[in-house]
Amino acid sequence: MRILFIGDITGKSGRDIVSSLLYSLKQEYQADLVIANGENSAHGKGITIRIYRQLIDECVDYITMGNHAYSKAEIIDHFEETDHLIMPYNHEKRTQDNYYAIISYKDMKFCLCNILGSVLMPESVMDPYTAFREVVEHTRQYDPDFWFVDLHAETTAEKRMFVEYFKDQAKVVVGTHTHVQTADEDILNGCAFITDVGMCGAYDSVIGRDVEETIRANIEKEKTRYTVAEGPAIFCGVLIEIDEKEKRPVGIERIQIRPE
Numbered sequence: 001m002r003i004l005f006i007g008d009i010t011g012k013s014g015r016d017i018v019s020s021l022l023y024s025l026k027q028e029y030q031a032d033l034v035i036a037n038g039e040n041s042a043h044g045k046g047i048t049i050r051i052y053r054q055l056i057d058e059c060v061d062y063i064t065m066g067n068h069a070y071s072k073a074e075i076i077d078h079f080e081e082t083d084h085l086i087m088p089y090n091h092e093k094r095t096q097d098n099y100y101a102i103i104s105y106k107d108m109k110f111c112l113c114n115i116l117g118s119v120l121m122p123e124s125v126m127d128p129y130t131a132f133r134e135v136v137e138h139t140r141q142y143d144p145d146f147w148f149v150d151l152h153a154e155t156t157a158e159k160r161m162f163v164e165y166f167k168d169q170a171k172v173v174v175g176t177h178t179h180v181q182t183a184d185e186d187i188l189n190g191c192a193f194i195t196d197v198g199m200c201g202a203y204d205s206v207i208g209r210d211v212e213e214t215i216r217a218n219i220e221k222e223k224t225r226y227t228v229a230e231g232p233a234i235f236c237g238v239l240i241e242i243d244e245k246e247k248r249p250v251g252i253e254r255i256q257i258r259p260e
């Protein structure tokens with residue numbers, strides 16, 4: 001089984017590059033399943049029902065989120081119809097059990113979940129280690145062969161530690177949130193891992209945010225309105241190959257396409 005995981009889709013530039021590339025990438029990499037992090041897809045913060053439907057229509061099978069999961073509150077009114085939207089287990093605003101999906105493929109079954117880190121992550125109400133233990137406890141009843149974790153966290157060490165500690169259960173751990181793709185993809189003790197997948201968003205930006213506005217807000221201390229950068233986008237993702245007989249990952253490959 002080949003799983004294409006797409007890094008944080010950020011604003012319109014990110015949505016546009018996914019729209020234009022996804023079909024051909026899916027063919028090229030022969031992906032059986034597409035998962036995308038969509039927590040920045042609506043103007044950099046959150047997701048709307050319109051964008052959820054658009055991504056699903058464009059062949060994204062599941063959408064994971066992050067600290068901005070609830071930034072566009074309207075999505076809460078649509079939870080009944082967004083059963084392929086995976087919210088972070090340990091987010092302070094989570095009230096429903098929409099933090100996992102059980103995905104079957106041939107004779108294999110795995111649990112996809114979304115967990116927040118605890119460092120520089122004020123929306124997190126529980127450290128990621130306790131959170132994952134609880135997710136495993138709650139979802140063990142479905143008898144998954146392994147857990148696939150989108151670990152939405154700021155620091156490299158926290159993400160690496162997570163893999164070292166949970167490698168027997170979490171056979172895939174992909175880091176999201178920093179928007180910068182790392183070059184450390186590997187199978188670590190049987191677990192496919194990358195510290196951060198990177199983003200799909202405007203290349204000429206500060207991790208997807210408008211350069212001028214970011215400088216005025218953070219260095220010149222002006223009161224500004226959060227502005228997502230526009231323009232040609234970078235596409236970041238990873239392709240994970242799972243041996244469905246052995247029920248374990250056998251490959252992880254970085255994908256990064258920069259604008260010309």
Ligand code: FE2
Pocket residue numbers: 039066067068152176177
């Ligand atoms: Fe984030």
